[in-house]
Amino acid sequence: MTADLAAPPRPRPLETLNPLAKLAAPLPAMLALVFVRDLVAPSLFLGAALVVLLCGARLTRRTLTMLFVVVPAAVVVVSLGFAIWVDTDGLDATTPLVRIGDWTLTDGALLIGLATGLRLAAIMTLAFIGGLTTTGADLVRALVQQLRVPYRIGYAALAAIRFVPRFAVELRVIRQAHRVRGTRGPLRAAGYVVPLLAGAIRHAERVALAMDARAFGAHRDRTERHLVPVRRRDVVFVLAFWVISVEILALAGLAG
Template sequence: MTAITSPTKTIDPFTPGTPASARHFLYHLNPLSKVAAVAPAMLLLIFVRDLATPVSFIAFAYLVILLGARITSRSAVLLFVAVPLGIVAIGFGFSLWVDAVGVAETAPFLQIGGWTLFSGALQVGFATALRVAAIFSLALIGGLTTTGPDLVRASIQQLRVPYRIGYTALAAYRFVPRFGHELAVIRAAHRVRGHHGGRGPFARIARGWGYIVPLLAGAIRHAERVALAMDARAFGAHATRTERYLVPFRRRDVVFIVLFLAASALLFLFL
């Protein structure tokens, strides 16, 4: 497998699934441009109290994702099932905590015995839920189309984050899938040796405790190997290093930021 070193390429050949999504424009943007585009709107949404503004931003974020990202079955379930269900659950949950005295002048929505849920409380609860959903939807623009390694590399190359810190974080990020593989191996070994421990929730907890020590030992061994490899390559011995994969900040990133900020300003001003 050959490495991609051209400054016009941002695809990491070791990141599964990225080449298949090369035709969607969000994958060609610098990760920092997506953060810079959505961050002002996410911050301002904290302070809105109406229903129309967060709804419009949810629709806007969905439009950008549908046009610029590859929608998998998991992404579709997240967007069209999990988010609406979360809005309903959070909306009703927050409405139950609203002080009834402040909304007593609004029409009753639900009455159970002496308890009344007023429509004003429901509006406050769903306004909060929609703000949370709007912020989450905007975060998905980058979250669904950006890999952790590319975000680290962009931070090192554009934000001048010290590479000692950035690549240490990248090494920690690479630990996560390795832990999943090692956990599968440990579970298979326990099954082969007949260490089932019975069934039920308590048996699951007992088996989980049995996985901790082997996982910790494997993590220590892997960390030691990584540290030795970094020392052998003189990692941290120089102030700068040559990047293997470049994540450039180009004109398309500036255009995306400007257009997204302009659309966000219009939604805030006219809603």
């Protein structure tokens, strides 16, 4: 009797790209957004990033909620927050929108706050292009293989990444033990620190002994089991994104 095994889902376009390509493509746009002060450029970059994510990534319901609910809400909160604290004395003639006592919210201050909120949202969404479609292991492998980061440093970082799910398991076990013992109050949370630290030290010691036993770092080069190559589509993606970024900045300059 044979069991029907479901075929793994086909990877989405962004998932097949080199991690370094997904970092290099939006990087100029993210740097440019630090210096722009208009509304057009961050709005267009935000829209472009959303289109790339929707077309090229496998997005869960939680991620979609974050992109289309949390991000707009954050833009509103940040915009209002900056608009409240903007000094209106240095602005040109603006129209008062809300007046409470001696404090006045003007349309100029609101536009400055909106521009700041959109810039932050655009930078964050551009970062999601690589962040939502790249694993830490693939990023470390790409850094070691393409940028020649010493593999002893790279794979030590990879081992540290592997600690995270292990810590989650150990924390769950420690919480269950505290619950059984009836520990409550602030001492319960403080009691997590020492067992987690002891577990981390034990695990780090085992990893270090295993790496030394395998002569890890004894040779200059290392044969890679998992290759993360740079393909033609990676170069095309980076160049296309750069061209789009230049066009958006030029359009924003004309609109300004």
